[in-house]
Amino acid sequence: MEHIVIIGNGISGVTAARHIRKLSNKKITIVSAETKHFFSRTALMYIYMGHMKYEHIKPYEDWFWEKNRIELKLGFVNQIDTTSKTLHFEKGDSLNYDKLIIATGSKPNKFGWPGQDLKGVQGLYSKQDLDNLEIYAPDNTVCKRAVIVGGGLIGIELAEMLHSRHIPVTFLVRENSFWNGVLPEGESEMINREIIRNGIDLRLATNLKEIISDTTGKVKSIIIEETGEEIPCDVVGLTAGVSPNINFIKDSGIETNRGVLVNRFLETNIPDIYAIGDCAEQHEAIGNRRAIEAVWYTGRMMGETGAQTICDNRLEYKPGHWFNSAKFFDIEYQTYGWVHGKKGQPDYETHFHWKHEDDNKCITIAFHKESRQFLGINTFGIRMRHEFFNRVLSENRSVEYVLEHLADANFDPEFYKHFEFEIQKEFEVKTLDLI
Numbered sequence: 001m002e003h004i005v006i007i008g009n010g011i012s013g014v015t016a017a018r019h020i021r022k023l024s025n026k027k028i029t030i031v032s033a034e035t036k037h038f039f040s041r042t043a044l045m046y047i048y049m050g051h052m053k054y055e056h057i058k059p060y061e062d063w064f065w066e067k068n069r070i071e072l073k074l075g076f077v078n079q080i081d082t083t084s085k086t087l088h089f090e091k092g093d094s095l096n097y098d099k100l101i102i103a104t105g106s107k108p109n110k111f112g113w114p115g116q117d118l119k120g121v122q123g124l125y126s127k128q129d130l131d132n133l134e135i136y137a138p139d140n141t142v143c144k145r146a147v148i149v150g151g152g153l154i155g156i157e158l159a160e161m162l163h164s165r166h167i168p169v170t171f172l173v174r175e176n177s178f179w180n181g182v183l184p185e186g187e188s189e190m191i192n193r194e195i196i197r198n199g200i201d202l203r204l205a206t207n208l209k210e211i212i213s214d215t216t217g218k219v220k221s222i223i224i225e226e227t228g229e230e231i232p233c234d235v236v237g238l239t240a241g242v243s244p245n246i247n248f249i250k251d252s253g254i255e256t257n258r259g260v261l262v263n264r265f266l267e268t269n270i271p272d273i274y275a276i277g278d279c280a281e282q283h284e285a286i287g288n289r290r291a292i293e294a295v296w297y298t299g300r301m302m303g304e305t306g307a308q309t310i311c312d313n314r315l316e317y318k319p320g321h322w323f324n325s326a327k328f329f330d331i332e333y334q335t336y337g338w339v340h341g342k343k344g345q346p347d348y349e350t351h352f353h354w355k356h357e358d359d360n361k362c363i364t365i366a367f368h369k370e371s372r373q374f375l376g377i378n379t380f381g382i383r384m385r386h387e388f389f390n391r392v393l394s395e396n397r398s399v400e401y402v403l404e405h406l407a408d409a410n411f412d413p414e415f416y417k418h419f420e421f422e423i424q425k426e427f428e429v430k431t432l433d434l435i
Contacts, residue, residue, distance in 0.1 A: 001025070001026065001027050002026045002027065002098045002099065003026070003027040003028075003029065003096065003097055003098045003099075004017075004020055004026050004027065004028050004029070004097070004098065004099050004100075004101065004310060005029045005031060005087065005095060005097035005099075005100050005101070006028070006029070006030045006031065006100075006101040006103055007031045007032075007077055007087070007100070007101070007102050007103060007104055008030075008031070008032060008102070008103035008104040008105055008277070008279075009030045009031075009032035009034070009035070009037070009038045009072070010038070010041060010103060010105045010277060010278075010299065011038075011040075011041070011277070011296055011299045011300050011303065012103040012105070012276040012277030012278070012299035012300065012302055012303045013030055013032075013101065013103035013276070013277070013303065014030065014038040014303070015299070015300045015302075015303025015304055015307075016101055016103065016276060016302075016303035016304075016306050016307045016310075017030055017070050017303075017307075018068070018070075018303075018307075019303065019304050019307030019308070020307045020310055020311060021068050021069065021070060022307075023307060023308070023311040023313075024311045026310075026311075027069075027071075028069070028070045028071065029070075029071040029072075029073055029095065029097075030065075030070060030071070030072050030073070031073045031074075031075060031077060031087070031095070032072070032073075032074060032075075033074070033075060033076035033077075033090075034126050034127055034128065035127050036072055036074050037058055037060075037062060037065070037072070038058065038059065038060065039054070039057045039058050039059075039127065040057045040058075040059060041125070041296075042296055043056075043057040044057070044124070044127070044129075044130050045124075045157050045158075045160070045161050047130060048130060048133055048134075048161045048164075048165075049160075049161055049164045049165075050164070073095065075089045075090065075091065075093070076089060076090040076091075076248075077089060077090075077248050078090050078248060079248065079251070079252065080100070080248070080249060080252040080254065080273075081252075082252055082253050082254065082270050082273065084096075085097050085098065085100070085272070087100075097272075098272065099272045099273070099274070099310055100272065100273045100274070101273075101274045101275070101276060101306060101310070102246075102249070102254075102260055102268075102273065102274065102275040102276075102279060102280075103275070103276050103277045103279065103299075103303070104244075104245040104246060104248075104277075104279045105125075105244075105245050105277055105278045105279060105294075106125060106242035106243060106244060106245055106278040106279070106294050107123070107125065107242060107243060107244075107245040108122075108123025108124075108125055108154075108238050108239065108240075108241075108242055109150075109238070109240050109241045109242060109243055110238060111240065113208055113209075113210055113211060114210035114211065115210055115211030115212060115213055115219065116211060116238065118211055118213050118217060118218060118219045118236075119136070119216070119217055119218040119219065120136045120218045120219040120234055120235050120236065121211055121219050121235075121236045121238060122136075122235075122236075122237065122238065123154070123237070123238050123239060123242075124154050124157060124158045124161075124237060124239060125154070125242065133161070133235070136218075136234060136235050137162060137165070137167055137234065137235045138165075139165055139166075139167070140165060140166045140167045140168070142234065143162075143167050143234040143235050144167075144168070144232070144233070144234055145167070145168045145169070145170065145231070145232060145233045145234065146158075146162050146167055146168070146169050146170070146233055146234065146235040146236070146237060147169075147170045147171075147172065147208075147222050147231055147233045147235070147236050147237070148162075148169060148170070148171045148172065148236075148237040148239055149172045149208045149222075149236065149237065149238055149239065149240055150172075150173075150174075150237075150238065150239035150240030150241065151171070151172075151173030151174065151175060151178050151179055152179060152239060152240070152241060153179075153326050154239040154242075155171065155173075155237065155239035155240075156178075156191075156195070156326075156328055156329070157327075158237045158239055159171055159195070159198075159200055160198075160327075160329055162235075162237075163198060163199065163200065167235075168199075168201070169200050169201065170200075170201040170203060170231055170233070171195065171200050171201065171202045171203065172203050172206045172207065172208055172224070173202065173203065173204050173205075173206065174205070174206070174207055174240075175204065175205070176204050176205045177189055177192055177204060178191045178192050178195065178202070178204070179191065180341055180342065180343075181341050181343055181344070182341050183341055183378070184339065184340075184341055184342065184345075184351055184353065184364050184378070185342055186353045186355060186362065186364065187353075187362060187364055187378060187380060188341075190331075190355065190359060190360075190362055190380065191328050191331070191380075192204070193359060194328055194329055194330070194331055194360065195328070195329070197329075198329050203224070205226075206224055206225075206226060207224070207225035207226065208222055208223075208224070208225065209222075209223040209224060209225040209228075210222070210223045211223075211236055212230070218234075219233060219234065219235065219236050220232065220233075220234075221233060222236060242278070242294055243258065244258055244259035244260065244278060244279040244280075244281065244292060245278075245279055246259060246260055246279050253269075253270060254268050254269065254270050254273060255268060255269040256281075257281055258281055258291075258292060259275070259278075259279050259280055259281030259291075259292045260275035260279055260280055260281060261275075261281050261282075261283055262274070262275050262280050262281065262282060262283070263282075263283060264282070264286075264316045264317055265305075265309050265314060265315070265316055265317065266280060266302060266305060266306045266309065266317055267309070274306050274309070274310070276299065276302035276303055276305075276306045277298075277299035277302055277303070278292070278293075278294040278299060280292070280302065286317075286318075286319060288322065288338050289319065289322060293319075295324060297323075297324075298319055301317070301319055302317060305317045305318075320390070321336065321337055321389070321390055321393045321394070322335070322336070322337060322338060322376075323335060323336045323337075323386060323389070323390075328380075330360065331360050331361075331380050331381050332380070332381060332383065333378070333379070333380050334378070334379045334383070334384055335376065335377070335378045335379075336376055336377050336384070336386070336389035336390070336393065337366070337374070337375050337376025337377065337389065337393050338366060338375050338376040339351070339364050339365075339366040339375070339376040339377060339378045340366070348368050348369055348370065349366050349367075349368065349369070349375060350366070350367060350368075350369045351364050351365065351366055352364070352365045352367070352399070352427055352430060352431065354419075354422075354423050354426050354427070356381070356419065356422075360380070360381045361380060361381035361382055361419070362379075362380045362381070363377060363378065363379045363380070363382065363423065364377065364378045365377050365399060365402065365403075365427075367398075367399035371398075372398045372399050372400065373396055373397075373398060373399070374392055374393070374396075374397050374398060374399045374401070374402045376393075377389060377402070382410075382419060383410075383411035383412065384409045384410065384411055385408075385409050385410070385411055388405075388408055388409040389409065392405075403423070403424050403427050404424075406420045406423060406424070407420045
């Protein structure tokens with residue numbers, strides 16, 4: 001019986017295992033060094049905030065794996081011998097495979113800061129990270145202040161988590177406005193204000209110089225690069241992005257760049273070895289997407305696609321239109337299609353921006369200057385329907401069509417106030433200045 005081994009039990013690896021089982025009777029083994037059972041990584045923050053318990057974020061009961069004949073092995077892979085098709089583990093044991101799926105996800109970026117490996121310095125990615133937060137930041141008597149380094153989505157999540165336990169937070173953001181490499185100016189500035197409204201000490205255009213240790217090897221303070229200011233703290237959150245978790249692949253013969261290089265069928269350069277999820281890197285990016293996409297839903301889609309190919313239905317990975325969602329404290333965020341920040345905005349792309357007077361709702365619509373084709377939308381504080389924007393993007397609809405039918409995109413008209421009329425009127429006034 002053909003043996004499929006999957007390294008990594010995140011959304012990509014587990015989705016691949018589930019779909020391989022649906023399609024075949026192959027032997028399946030999932031290897032993980034993090035936890036025995038799959039859990040929803042995006043829900044870790046809600047455990048710390050007291051909204052959930054760990055058992056609530058396991059999508060499948062513990063008996064699911066045995067019932068579906070998916071074997072689980074807890075262990076850290078040190079080396080892959082692609083000639084003998086053998087995995088060698090940290091503890092000296094080994095495991096043979098017929099086909100191998102690498103789904104090892106990401107790890108937090110470290111940039112060589114002095115003190116970056118001290119106790120109390122961590123990312124927010126793994127179950128172990130959550131456990132460490134309970135050790136070093138259980139409350140504001142143990143943790144007098146936390147410093148977060150890096151202004152992305154993980155950083156804002158960690159700030160909200162610590163804030164929920166009344167721990168003072170200083171937030172160091174390298175850019176001159178929060179996440180402005182992704183968000184247009186108006187949105188980025190609105191999120192700056194939301195962060196400050198929540199009592200966070202937001203430091204824009206500010207870099208970390210070093211992390212200072214106490215006598216026990218634990219963090220006691222950080223030094224700011226620009227001013228030399230020392231900020232006492234008990235926890236430092238490193239949230240300056242993530243990188244593919246692939247160090248163990250070196251010397252295996254598997255071709256890598258930042259991630260494990262794959263073709264459109266998620267195949268590596270070595271026969272019978274595939275890579276999916278955060279650790280996979282396309283040789284050539286798909287459309288406007290990045291070559292590496294550390295996003296939950298693309299990991300799930302890669303798992304489904306890879307399972308088909310492994311079960312002899314060779315299928316190309318086609319992720320479709322870009323979308324994503326997140327939360328900035330009390331402001332929900334959705335994006336569909338492409339709305340570029342100022343740095344990456346193409347010459348042909350122009351924006352219409354509307355902001356409600358309460359300063360916690362806004363939208364930005366991107367469209368083509370000449371053809372008027374709708375390119376994408378960002379929404380903050382207003383829920384919109386994925387199906388609507390997926391359709392209008394596929395149909396290459398005009399920005400005027402989208403504005404005219406914006407009520408159709410409203411997620412829940414019974415519970416969410418309509419702003420369509422106000423948005424349409426402001427578009428009519430502003431649009432002549434945009435073209």
